[in-house]
Amino acid sequence: EIVLTQSPATLSVSPGERATLSCRASQGISSFLAWYQQKPGQAPKLLIYDASNRATGIPARFSGSGSGTDFTLTINSLEPEDFAVYYCQHRTNWPPGLTFGGGTKVEIK
Amino acid sequence: EVQLVESGGAVVQPGGSLRLSCAASGFIFDDYTMHWVRQVPGKGLEWVSLTSWDGSSTYYGDSVKGRFTTSRDNNRNSLYLQLNNLRTEDTAVYYCVKEDREYGTGCAHWGQGTLVTVSS
Numbered sequence: 670e671i672v673l674t675q676s677p678a679t680l681s682v683s684p685g686e687r688a689t690l691s692c693r694a695s696q697g698i699s700s701f702l703a704w705y706q707q708k709p710g711q712a713p714k715l716l717i718y719d720a721s722n723r724a725t726g727i728p729a730r731f732s733g734s735g736s737g738t739d740f741t742l743t744i745n746s747l748e749p750e751d752f753a754v755y756y757c758q759h760r761t762n763w764p765p766g767l768t769f770g771g772g773t774k775v776e777i778k
Numbered sequence: 779e780v781q782l783v784e785s786g787g788a789v790v791q792p793g794g795s796l797r798l799s800c801a802a803s804g805f806i807f808d809d810y811t812m813h814w815v816r817q818v819p820g821k822g823l824e825w826v827s828l829t830s831w832d833g834s835s836t837y838y839g840d841s842v843k844g845r846f847t848t849s850r851d852n853n854r855n856s857l858y859l860q861l862n863n864l865r866t867e868d869t870a871v872y873y874c875v876k877e878d879r880e881y882g883t884g885c886a887h888w889g890q891g892t893l894v895t896v897s898s
């Protein structure tokens with residue numbers, strides 16, 4: 670069973686600064702990782718797929734990197750609307766399913 | 779435009795049953811694997827189940843295995859989740875999620891969620 674561990678649990682950042690979020694997989698998952706943003710009362714929104722590809726309509730300030738077991742989501746020059754909870758996710762082949770990390774809350778410093 | 783609309787959430791007593799539905803539109807429903815994902819209010823995301831494009835293959839998370847059953851009706855463009863023997867820890871918002879091949883391992887389309895509350 671693949672476990673995704675996100676760190677930190679909470680990240681305090683000032684608007685305009687950079688946020689760096691980490692997701693570590695318990696075993697190698699190549700580049701098969703996605704990142705989501707979730708705001709209160711809303712469904713998760715796909716930001717990044719296959720580790721580094723931005724989904725349609727996602728601003729360029731969001732970028733993803735990594736492969737194997739260590740992945741990073743970077744948000745450059747944080748905008749007020751970027752304060753939210755972020756999750757990483759992997760699609761397992763066997764048994765088929767989705768695995769999520771525990772989330773990182775990005776809050777205003 | 780892809781739309782996923784869940785319904786059926788309610789307050790139910792422990793040990794009770796409930797059936798959730800997800801009405802899909804804006805895409806060829808029977809081309810896609812579908813998931814249910816849940817979220818306890820204020821907590822993280824938990825995968826619940828997967829249904830293959832034709833419903834012939836289903837898989838479940840360990841916490842719901844043997845109690846929940848997922849199915850689909852491709853003629854009605856609908857996905858279902860039957861929840862039996864409900865426990866207080868099943869209280870959560872349940873999301874219907876489309877697996878998007880166009881986005882690799884990512885899921886770009888989620889419903890708005892339906893709240894299930896298990897309480898006596």
